[in-house]
Amino acid sequence: MSLSKTTCAALMTRLGKVLSKHALLHDEEALRPYECDGLSAYRQLPAVVCLPETVEQVQAVLRICDELQVPVVPRGAGTGLSGGALPDHAGVLLVLTKLNRILEIDAPNFCARVEPGVRNLALSEATRPLGLYYAPDPSSQIACSIGGNVAENSGGVHCLKYGLTVHNVLGLKMLTIEGELLDIGGKTLDAPGYDVLALLCGSEGLLGVIVEITVRLLPCPECAQVMVAAFDDVAKAGAAVGNVIAAGIIPAGLEMMDKLAIRAAEDFVHVGYPKHAAAILLCEVDGARVEVPEELQRVRQIMLESGAFEVRIATDEAERALFWKSRKATFPAVGRLSPDYYCMDGTIPRHRLAEVLTRIEALSEQFGLPVANVFHAGDGNLHPLILYDANREGDLTKAEALGACILRLCVAVGGTITGEHGVGIEKLDGMCMQFKSSELSQFLRVKAAFDPQGLLNPGKAVPTLHRCAELGAMHVHRGQVPFPELERF
């Protein structure tokens, strides 16, 4: 359904009354930069882009859209990797990046109040002089917004020890599609009634528009050190991850990169990772100055006993930063190896790591597309990057089919189709794999409890039962799946 001429005219007139000219975009050329988020395989121009600067403006926009029954897609910085902020062609794209004020840093209460458009890293930079920081640190932290982090329940390289966004948010203000402002939680460690806060973390813009966030701040650890352990076999690295955890150690971060990822990162950042390694583990330990070296030695010992052929500990803060820079730059680095890449995000139980990586390698060979693995090994959150060339006929379909096989594999070993990037538009079929129709119906009823007309980010995150039924029929009866000759999990 596209926006009728009359609705569109009414929408523009009314929006024009609440937003300044430069905050309301309608020309195709101006809309173009907003046609996709970080998942560029999906593109769509919205009818209108709104760039409000105040909560009152957001409220006014929502009220107008609600009255005119126009869909609204919230958008933060647009770094999402599941197409969650993909515009609706008949709707408004509500961009929240101009609400970018840090409203309060409340050091005595270890928290800060921010607008949703504040960049993740900007907050930690602002609080660091007070000896405090915001723990969730997605690799995209220079760019992504805290509102987007809440909507995706983002993790980061340190979430093994410090948790995901949901563990670090104390309060939210959100607007319903009707424009009602709801105040959820606050500066306290819990809140009365149902845990609506938990429900909103990871709600992908389907339940409400988040306009203010109270986050918890943690004291900066006195000391942090990182090591790189190199393995000649991915399975050994996978086992080492389990051995560290089983020894009762919760590192601040525990990341894995495979051969292809190492090569890409090395060509890009030149850290001096051992290039001939089949896999490396990056392990960070933080805490008190007396305790860190001891724990690091224990981890080093476990790495060696698990078969690491080389363990290097960063000698100073500069080297530590470099090790991490290289890890955080792996996505763009892989981007230089191939015209396009498709990033997956399944989570699996840690003890299945070695097995799953071996099967992904086999799938990669079957499909004839290289896969680079760089991921949060400590919590079993995989990011296989499938390399393809969108300009080569059939490559994208092949990449998507390979991706679907990987996700099915994750579900089959007891994991999930998405650990932190969200379902968005991309993993709707995966949701049909993971959930029964009664469970999906329950999700849809929760959605309706907030947004009965289904105007907020329609068609995302939760598939319709119809879609799943069709998909099921396709898989089971007609056998028309792409690449029927290939093994599926």
Place this chain on the structure above:
Amino acid sequence: MNHDLSLSLQDQVKEAIAKKHTLAIVGGGSKSFLQSAKADAELNLSGHRGVLNYEPGELFISARAGTPLAEIETLLADHRQMLASEPQHFSQGENLATLGGAVACGFSGSRRPFAGSLRDHVLGVNMLNGKGERLQFGGQVMKNVAGFDVSRLMVGARGTLGALLEISVKVMPKPELEQTLLFECPSVHAVKRMSGFVHRSLPLSALAWLEGYLLVRLEGTETAVSAASAQIGGDVAEQSANFWLSLREQTHPFFRRHQPLWRLSVPPAADLPIPENEVFIDWQGGLRWWQTDRSAEYIQTMASKAGGYAYLFRDAGPVIGDSPPTGLLTLHRSLKQSFDPDGLFNPGLMGGQF
């Protein structure tokens, strides 16, 4: 003991739907200071028990909702692990408390500010909704954003959204060593000093104040604990494990005053004019337990002015617990409706409202 009653429980729910009966969900019956639901029939979960999956290396445990909390804690302790949020049992010495009951109430102990709440650690639930459907949300892995976070929504919902059948929670390694240090300190200075300790990169696992003393619990490796204790001084508490247990379970003499006990959840630095001999401060200042005959209005106004909230936790008769904030009442009703359209489960337990 290992019993799977899920089919029979599901039948009971379906029967209740057919008969238009309401159901009171019962676990071990440990938390008798809380009002139980007045309903047509009982849905007893206490026989539905047994650990389903426990892999120490994966840092999670899955168990049926009726499994005694004590059984889970013993099993974890055998593997040098624990439920880091220290959920209260309130079993008066008997092992009545069940995992399901703990999750439905959502209480967490003194380690909360440093290791997270029970809600933080819930990874997945298997439940019956008010349509009698058996549903699975979340799972057994720490990172999982597929679908709305229904599992955490169940924590603290007091069974009003459905009956929990199975629960997976994250577990943590048990620290090598625990030591508690005592500092003489008037209550008015307590929270400020607590905040000072937090800034010092200490292996903290509790910061509390009671009866003239600031209580600093350190936990970690031997090196870390002894270095920290040398750094901050104070008197080493004896029998500290029992002491913390008595605070968690509210069996400490402080709680035996036969006065209403109020629970105030506030921003940690809040300066509240509560008489020193009536308060136990926990959660690094974020939680104040107040025994007083003051009026509800007085206490709740004080808490809300400070940016927090308060509710009556224990009284001579059973209490109702927390209630949804007024501004969120409509949303609460819609959520209840979405899970339990006929109002089957635990009527009245969500703040006396539904």
